[in-house]
Amino acid sequence: xxxRGLIVGALFVALIATLIGCWLYGRRxxxxxxxxxxxxxxxxxxxxxxxxxxxxxTILLVWLVFSWDAARAFFPExxxxxxxxxxxxxxxHPMRSVFPFxxxxxxxxxxxxxxxxxLERLERTLGRSDFxxxxxxxxxxxxxxxxxxxxxxxxxxxxxxxxxxxxxxxAGRIDGVTAALESGELPEGAEAAIGTARAEREVWGxxxxxxxxxxxxxxxxxxxxxxxxxxxxxxxFRRIRNLxxxxxxxxAELDGELEALGEGAESEAVRDxxxxxxxxxxxxxxxxxxxxxxxxxxxxxxxxLEAVQRERQGVLGLIDALAMPGGSIVAGxxxxxxxxxxxxxxxxxxxxxxxxxxxxxxxxxKGVPLLWYRHKPLAEMVGFVIPDRVxxxxxxxxxxxxxxxxVEPNLKTRVLDIATGNFASPSIAVPTGxxxxxxxxxxxxxxxxxALGVPLGLFMGLSRFAKGFFDxxxxxxxxxxxxxxxxxxxxxxxxxxxxxxxLLFMVAFAIMVISARTxxxxxxxxxxHAAHSLGASKWQIVRNVILPNSLPEILTGIRIxxxxxxxxxxAAEMLAGTTGIGFVENVARKSSDxxxxxxTIIILGLLGLLFDLIMRWVIARTIPWRGKG
Amino acid sequence: MSDLVAESLDMKFTSPAGDVVHxxxxxxxxxxxxxxxxxxxxxxCGKTTLLxxxxxxxxxxxxxxxxxxxxIDGPGVERGMVFQQGALFxxxxxxxxxxxxxRMKKANRRETARKVEEWLDIVGLQGFGDTPTYQLSGGMQxxxxxxxxxxxxxxxxxxxxxxGALDALTREKMQSLVLRIWKETGKTIMIITHSVEEAxxxxxxxxxxxxxxxxxxxxxxxxxxxxxxxQDLRHVKGDPEFARTREEILAMIWDMEEEIMGKxxx
Numbered sequence: 001x002x003x004r005g006l007i008v009g010a011l012f013v014a015l016i017a018t019l020i021g022c023w024l025y026g027r028r029x030x031x032x033x034x035x036x037x038x039x040x041x042x043x044x045x046x047x048x049x050x051x052x053x054x055x056x057x058t059i060l061l062v063w064l065v066f067s068w069d070a071a072r073a074f075f076p077e078x079x080x081x082x083x084x085x086x087x088x089x090x091x092x093h094p095m096r097s098v099f100p101f102x103x104x105x106x107x108x109x110x111x112x113x114x115x116x117x118x119l120e121r122l123e124r125t126l127g128r129s130d131f132x133x134x135x136x137x138x139x140x141x142x143x144x145x146x147x148x149x150x151x152x153x154x155x156x157x158x159x160x161x162x163x164x165x166x167x168x169x170x171a172g173r174i175d176g177v178t179a180a181l182e183s184g185e186l187p188e189g190a191e192a193a194i195g196t197a198r199a200e201r202e203v204w205g206x207x208x209x210x211x212x213x214x215x216x217x218x219x220x221x222x223x224x225x226x227x228x229x230x231x232x233x234x235x236x237f238r239r240i241r242n243l244x245x246x247x248x249x250x251x252a253e254l255d256g257e258l259e260a261l262g263e264g265a266e267s268e269a270v271r272d273x274x275x276x277x278x279x280x281x282x283x284x285x286x287x288x289x290x291x292x293x294x295x296x297x298x299x300x301x302x303x304x305l306e307a308v309q310r311e312r313q314g315v316l317g318l319i320d321a322l323a324m325p326g327g328s329i330v331a332g333x334x335x336x337x338x339x340x341x342x343x344x345x346x347x348x349x350x351x352x353x354x355x356x357x358x359x360x361x362x363x364x365x366k367g368v369p370l371l372w373y374r375h376k377p378l379a380e381m382v383g384f385v386i387p388d389r390v391x392x393x394x395x396x397x398x399x400x401x402x403x404x405x406x407v408e409p410n411l412k413t414r415v416l417d418i419a420t421g422n423f424a425s426p427s428i429a430v431p432t433g434x435x436x437x438x439x440x441x442x443x444x445x446x447x448x449x450x451a452l453g454v455p456l457g458l459f460m461g462l463s464r465f466a467k468g469f470f471d472x473x474x475x476x477x478x479x480x481x482x483x484x485x486x487x488x489x490x491x492x493x494x495x496x497x498x499x500x501x502x503l504l505f506m507v508a509f510a511i512m513v514i515s516a517r518t519x520x521x522x523x524x525x526x527x528x529h530a531a532h533s534l535g536a537s538k539w540q541i542v543r544n545v546i547l548p549n550s551l552p553e554i555l556t557g558i559r560i561x562x563x564x565x566x567x568x569x570x571a572a573e574m575l576a577g578t579t580g581i582g583f584v585e586n587v588a589r590k591s592s593d594x595x596x597x598x599x600t601i602i603i604l605g606l607l608g609l610l611f612d613l614i615m616r617w618v619i620a621r622t623i624p625w626r627g628k629g
Numbered sequence: 630m631s632d633l634v635a636e637s638l639d640m641k642f643t644s645p646a647g648d649v650v651h652x653x654x655x656x657x658x659x660x661x662x663x664x665x666x667x668x669x670x671x672x673x674c675g676k677t678t679l680l681x682x683x684x685x686x687x688x689x690x691x692x693x694x695x696x697x698x699x700x701i702d703g704p705g706v707e708r709g710m711v712f713q714q715g716a717l718f719x720x721x722x723x724x725x726x727x728x729x730x731x732r733m734k735k736a737n738r739r740e741t742a743r744k745v746e747e748w749l750d751i752v753g754l755q756g757f758g759d760t761p762t763y764q765l766s767g768g769m770q771x772x773x774x775x776x777x778x779x780x781x782x783x784x785x786x787x788x789x790x791x792x793g794a795l796d797a798l799t800r801e802k803m804q805s806l807v808l809r810i811w812k813e814t815g816k817t818i819m820i821i822t823h824s825v826e827e828a829x830x831x832x833x834x835x836x837x838x839x840x841x842x843x844x845x846x847x848x849x850x851x852x853x854x855x856x857x858x859x860q861d862l863r864h865v866k867g868d869p870e871f872a873r874t875r876e877e878i879l880a881m882i883w884d885m886e887e888e889i890m891g892k893x894x895x
Binding site for chain 1: 684685686703704705706708709710712713714716718719720721729730733734761762763777778781
């Protein structure tokens with residue numbers, strides 16, 4: 001068992017133990033409470049950390065089970081063995097499908113059933129007015145002869161001796177495979193192959209292909225060997241047809257007559273009838289109709305094989321059914337794959353391993369780390385902050401090069417050097433990476449939205465002019481879903497940070513304006529009167545009464561803005577750009593990399609939670625009086 | 630001391646639908662410095678409108694209103710106001726509420742802190758300076774509102790049903806407090822109430838107003854406020870003269886209310 005498997009296994013056991021422990025504890029509490037607890041008393045919904053723990057444990061258990069991580073931890077060889085079983089099933093399938101194992105009827109029964117119905121339908125068409133009486137008289141016997149042919153095929157004596165012998169021989173070969181599977185003897189060289197496969201770590205989840213096809217256990221090797229032999233047998237089986245000379249002659253005669261009739265006929269109805277009957281004859285010519293008991297030896301042999309296979313499979317079937325719910329392992333040409341929940345729900349251990357892998361700043365994703373730092377010279381930041389035009393405003397002119405080819409710097413060039421960040425300076429560590437980029441965009445957009453939205457919102461809440469003048473502007477763009485603006489904004493401002501920050505600014509701005517306006521216009525008149533008669537000026541009232549009074553609405557607005565900004569940002573990053581969490585998820589989506597997709601989902605969830613916790617803390621700290629005024 | 634003079638005040642409100650409500654009609658009176666006036670009347674008689682006019686929150690549509698010889702033009706610190714629900718700033722502590730006016734004036738900080746201590750002492754809130762106001766009971770909140778108004782040293786204190794939302798016990802204590810402050814500071818106080826008992830207890834003078842249009846109906850000069858300073862308020866209430874006046878005013882207000890009901894088609 002691998003280290004990863006050990007950890008998952010231990011976690012699984014611990015989770016089950018936790019779940020049971022919490023349930024027992026909870027039940028004991030309920031029993032103790034029963035005497036005095038009143039149904040409907042809201043106090044009964046308070047507390048109960050053990051139910052929180054059991055909820056979390058249940059989620060994790062469901063994840064472990066349905067991602068088949070638990071199955072892989074406890075039965076690391078089961079994946080490979082089930083792959084061998086799947087290979088055997090693929091090999092036997094062409095034979096089994098002839099017999100009523102999974103289907104309702106024997107193949108021959110089914111064919112007779114279908115073709116008889118077809119003949120009846122053809123006979124009924126003869127009653128239509130576009131057939132002349134002579135046509136009918138000529139065609140009806142053909143139907144009768146076809147029926148006779150089908151009857152003859154189903155008769156006990158239709159099978160020739162060679163075919164009978166071939167059937168018995170095939171049944172014997174199947175029994176041979178069954179015996180080998182039962183005795184457990186491996187073909188030559190299989191033992192060594194197992195060793196090689198194991199040495200190459202050809203286990204479940206050990207290589208890039210999900211489950212390699214080479215067997216890594218004795219049981220698997222047995223199934224592997226059986227499946228190879230059975231593929232050959234199935235190929236031979238497909239060649240067995242019930243085609244006696246008499247039948248072939250009858251079909252050929254009928255075919256010749258039909259052809260003549262079809263060529264000579266003038267009526268479209270007759271030609272169509274002939275075509276239909278001809279097709280039916282060709283189907284019968286496949287020789288799939290045997291007498292009812294003719295194939296019994298093979299059916300019995302297959303049943304015996306199935307019984308032995310089941311026995312040999314042992315607990316594998318149980319593991320497949322219980323430990324790998326929602327799908328199974330399917331054999332392909334080069335590798336076996338997980339199909340079902342094991343495929344799209346990545347295993348927690350793999351997901352964490354992927355997270356750990358791309359968290360390594362040297363690996364990252366598409367050359368960019370998730371969240372790391374890099375050294376950046378201070379000069380670069382100074383150059384970014386100070387506009388270059390400052391140097392142009394310094395009096396004087398830029399120097400010209402001298403006759404010696406050198407340029408003598410003057411005051412203007414020195415200022416320009418500072419403004420463009422072209423000077424020696426110490427470096428400081430700044431954060432970088434996909435996660436940081438996303439956070440920075442949200443924070444920048446949000447900050448601009450708050451800084452401009454709140455003052456305008458307060459103004460609009462207090463002034464008829466401002467409300468009337470700015471309302472159309474905001475109501476013009478706010479009802480449009482932010483993503484509808486994205487293509488336009490990203491074209492104008494660029495697909496990198498500028499465009500995204502502006503888009504988020506638009507989102508946050510509208511929300512902040514509306515919440516600040518609601519807060520300001522909801523200020524109680526008596527408070528403003530009180531401030532007035534206490535001698536406060538207009539500006540003092542805005543600053544000391546209206547702003548603090550609007551804080552609950554403003555903070556709620558910020559909280560909503562954060563949520564909407566996150567959603568918009570991720571979608572915008574999916575649309576365009578080369579960094580950010582949305583970008584990572586979009587690239588992973590294109591390559592169906594489910595583990596990366598889940599990693600991004602988890603990161604987004606955690607960051608959303610983090611932002612919300614910060615906002616809750618801020619709200620609890622700044623407006624404890626909310627709703628109590 | 631400055632007098633408050635109202636000369637044939639008239640106040641009409643026009644609703645957005647165009648209906649005109651005649652809130653006050655021809656109200657004239659003079660309130661001398663240091664007087665304690667109680668205003669009583671059925672609901673809708675324009676008591677609060679009158680107070681808002683004096684505070685400067687509204688402008689009269691007719692007549693003149695002067696305080697200390699100067700026409701009232703907007704709110705001013707010389708006319709302090711105590712509101713029905715306190716109208717405290719719940720995001721500030723008790724001390725920050727009380728010193729709000731002084732902070733707006735950017736007064737000396739140490740001086741301000743001393744005054745806050747002093748006033749919290751007077752209204753009986755020693756040690757509550759750092760308590761957030763939303764944690765106070767209704768009576769305590771009204772004390773803060775009173776201190777916040779008085780620290781600004783206004784000449785005229787306007788009270789709009791300041792004790793209306795309090796329970797009976799707290800109310801009685803607060804009534805004593807108002808009387809004490811009136812006596813100790815010698816301020817002019819105008820108090821609006823809808824409790825006849827309170828009006829009788831607190832009013833040195835009493836105006837009974839009548840509705841539709843709001844006007845002064847009758848004026849009383851009362852001895853009970855003076856007496857309340859010296860003795861227990863319950864003794865004052867036990868006085869037969871107190872009971873007689875109360876019944877008389879109650880009957881008057883009942884008549885007015887009935888008149889309104891009669892006017893309104895059922």
